[in-house]
Amino acid sequence: MPTPAEPLRRIYxxxxxxxxxxxxxxxxxxxxxxxxxxxxxxxxxxxxxxDAEACRASLACLLGVADRSRIALTAGxxxxxxxxxxxxxxxxxxxxxxxxxxxxxxxxxxHHLGQRVxxxxxxxxxxxxxxxxxxxxxxxxxxxxxxxxxxxxxSNVTGLVADAREVFQAAKAAGAVTVLDxxxxxxxxPVLAGELLADIxxxxxxxxxxxxxxxxxxxxxxxxxLEPWLVGGTGARSDLxxxxxxxxxxxxxxxPNAVALAGLRAALDWQAVRGGTWVPExxxxxxxxxxxxxxxxxxxxxxxxxxxxxxxxxxxxxxVEGWDPEELGFALAESFGLxxxxxxxxxxxxxxxxxxxxxxxxxxxxSGFTDDADIxxxxxxxxxxxx
Amino acid sequence: xxxxxxxxxxxxxxxxxxxxxxxxxxxxxDGIVALAGLGRLEYFAHFPRPMFRLRTGLGLEVKAVxxxxxxxxxxxxxxxxxxxRQFADRLAGIRTDDGTKGGCDGxxxxxxx
Numbered sequence: 497m498p499t500p501a502e503p504l505r506r507i508y509x510x511x512x513x514x515x516x517x518x519x520x521x522x523x524x525x526x527x528x529x530x531x532x533x534x535x536x537x538x539x540x541x542x543x544x545x546x547d548a549e550a551c552r553a554s555l556a557c558l559l560g561v562a563d564r565s566r567i568a569l570t571a572g573x574x575x576x577x578x579x580x581x582x583x584x585x586x587x588x589x590x591x592x593x594x595x596x597x598x599x600x601x602x603x604x605x606x607h608h609l610g611q612r613v614x615x616x617x618x619x620x621x622x623x624x625x626x627x628x629x630x631x632x633x634x635x636x637x638x639x640x641x642x643x644x645x646x647x648x649x650x651s652n653v654t655g656l657v658a659d660a661r662e663v664f665q666a667a668k669a670a671g672a673v674t675v676l677d678x679x680x681x682x683x684x685x686p687v688l689a690g691e692l693l694a695d696i697x698x699x700x701x702x703x704x705x706x707x708x709x710x711x712x713x714x715x716x717x718x719x720x721x722l723e724p725w726l727v728g729g730t731g732a733r734s735d736l737x738x739x740x741x742x743x744x745x746x747x748x749x750x751x752p753n754a755v756a757l758a759g760l761r762a763a764l765d766w767q768a769v770r771g772g773t774w775v776p777e778x779x780x781x782x783x784x785x786x787x788x789x790x791x792x793x794x795x796x797x798x799x800x801x802x803x804x805x806x807x808x809x810x811x812x813x814x815x816v817e818g819w820d821p822e823e824l825g826f827a828l829a830e831s832f833g834l835x836x837x838x839x840x841x842x843x844x845x846x847x848x849x850x851x852x853x854x855x856x857x858x859x860x861x862x863s864g865f866t867d868d869a870d871i872x873x874x875x876x877x878x879x880x881x882x883x
Numbered sequence: 884x885x886x887x888x889x890x891x892x893x894x895x896x897x898x899x900x901x902x903x904x905x906x907x908x909x910x911x912x913d914g915i916v917a918l919a920g921l922g923r924l925e926y927f928a929h930f931p932r933p934m935f936r937l938r939t940g941l942g943l944e945v946k947a948v949x950x951x952x953x954x955x956x957x958x959x960x961x962x963x964x965x966x967x968r969q970f971a972d973r974l975a976g977i978r979t980d981d982g983t984k985g986g987c988d989g990x991x992x993x994x995x996x
Contacts, residue, residue: 504932645916823936823946824903826955830948880930 505834508871512652512680512811512861513837515706529758544728546759552744555763559697559715560688568714569757573679573700574601576714580675581605581698583722588614593637593672594646595629596620596845597658602646602677603845622850627651628658631666635685638670645672649808650681653843653850653857654799655782657685657807664693673720679703682713682768684775684809694796695720701756704809706863707763708757714747722747725847743771769774774864781862781871788875789814789860794882797855798850802860812842812859816834816854816882824881825859832877836860884908884977887969892955900958902967906974909952911936917977921970926994941966966992 508516529547552564561567573780583606586592590613592606598620610616619637629647638645645667650657664674678687678692683704689697697715700705703864716722727739728749739749766813767774790797794817818822825838840847847853860874888905915935918924922939931950940957943966959966 557918820955823944825925826946827934828935830946830951831927831932831934833931 497849503874504831506833506835508763509836509860509862509866509870509874511706511835511863512655512809512841512859514709515545515703515863517706518708518759519763519766521707521766522759525762526708526755526759529755532607532754545755546797547761550761551757554761554768555699555713555715555770556560557828558682558687558764561715561717563718565743566710566716566718568716568788569752569760570747571710571753573677574605574712576581576712577601577677578605579714579722579725581609582725584644584673586613586616589616590643591617591619591641592646593621593634593667595648595651595658596773596849597628597648597651598646598845599648599652599677599679599844600842600844604647605644606808609773620845623846623860627654627656628806629663631635631640631662633665633721635666637684638666638672642667642670642672644675645670646675646677648677648680648770648843649687650678650807651799651843651846652680653813653859654844655808655811655813655861656799657681657809660692660694664845668693680809680811683771684778685807689715689717691696693718696722701760701763704863705760705763705767706755706865708759710753711760714742716747724749727749730827731802747882778810778862778864778866778875779808781866781868782808782812784868785860785862785871785874786812788871789878792875792879792882795878796816798852809858810863813836813850813852813857813859814878815857816878819881821856821858826875827881828858832873832880834860834874834877884914884974886971886974900963902956902958904954904956906954907911910949910954912949914977915947915994916950919974921973924996926996930992939966939970941969943967943970945970963984 533787548569551569552567555567556564563814575857606618619635621633621864647658647660648665649660652785660676673695674693675696678697678699681687681698695717699713724739724746724781726749729744730740733740790800796815798813803841821838825836828834828836836859841859847856885902885907887907890903892901892903915926917939922937924937926935927933935947937945944957947953947954952989
């Protein structure tokens with residue numbers, strides 16, 4: 497009889513998609529939340545409100561904002577970005593400037609909005625010589641005037657972090673509202689909303705924060721109000737026919753995901769204690785990985801041409817001669833036990849500028865939980881595949 | 884070898900059809916070698932879990948791990964039915980009940996069959 501394939505040690509290298517394992521304490525916090533008796537009035541666990549407020553407090557520190565009520569907790573970053581685009585009240589003929597680095601969670605709601613707002617113009621600015629935003633092209637786009645400038649802070653394909661302050665300075669000079677997608681940066685690089693001139697910041701709990709899926713972050717600066725995209729029950733003010741207007745309730749309709757909030761709180765608490773050493777470890781291991789991949793004949797590391805001073809989050813995309821990315825992913829996973837992502841990474845526009853269209857890349861994204869043996873195993877696997 | 888299940892997979896890239904077959908038995912070296920002649924067959928016996936990839940003359944791409952009872956197909960945009968039928972017919976003609984196990988012969992490169 498044919499013998500079954502030898503079991504492999506699985507090595508997880510896909511933290512840019514979903515941080516794994518969950519930060520210590522997260523699973524336990526979620527299990528405890530799942531066991532809590534719901535409050536008779538709100539229908540959610542008694543401590544859920546406490547978890548939400550604790551999350552807001554931690555996020556306010558991370559975002560450098562004084563008023564935690566300006567932070568709404570959503571069902572995810574996609575939910576938050578839909579709230580942004582549908583809530584900004586863009587008029588016919590509005591102009592949105594964005595970039596080719598954007599994720600589909602930004603691009604698709606914009607596309608959908610474009611089918612409903614007559615004459616909506618969306619200008620995606622290309623990559624500059626540093627691999628982030630072409631500032632010349634951005635300024636040219638802004639000369640036409642812009643209502644919104646939306647920016648992916650850190651590319652989930654290249655790992656490069658854009659100079660958001662420089663982009664948003666130009667945006668502000670043109671009178672635009674600024675939207676920052678910090679899904680791939682929050683937890684690893686500073687995301688101080690005021691410093692970066694970001695009116696709106698969106699993030700998620702399940703990537704670099706190593707929290708659970710099902711929870712997103714939507715910060716809206718004082719003085720800017722989004723029209724609620726989703727209205728309904730709030731567990732309070734049942735006498736009101738209209739949805740309560742004050743933040744964060746304004747953008748938090750429906751029963752909150754109490755279990756996920758408990759998990760996010762635990763993740764944020766852990767990050768506050770360990771983030772200072774854990775984050776540099778992830779970046780250090782990714783540097784080793786990037787350099788090692790670049791030395792393998794037949795391997796091209798994407799975005800490696802970036803200037804050394806450009807900040808990066810811990811991920812590296814690459815292509816291997818003779819292997820389609822999808823095949824590469826199959827081989828890495830099934831023959832070598834390496835779990836990574838391949839393809840376009842939900843960022844379809846960036847690949848033309850990177851020379852990786854139409855098939856995309858393979859992507860390793862280690863974390864602070866990835867150890868040196870994992871890095872060496874990844875490099876050895878790619879050496880064998882390239883050889 | 885016979886196909887027991889056919890599962891359509893969601894592909895990230897270009898919407899091309901990706902399919903996973905569940906087979907009635909696991910792949911052996913003999914079973915893999917029997918696919919030669921359908922196109923370009925590469926057998927990576929030196930990988931920790933040996934695998935193969937096949938590109939048929941009709942544009943079908945097949946990958947599988949030796950010892951597993953599944954394989955992954957990427958169908959061509961045109962002529963996918965014919966390409967898949969050709970592969971399924973070849974599978975039906977493969978007999979792997981001699982228990983032969985493949986594996987590495989010491990070489991560190993792919994064997995092109």
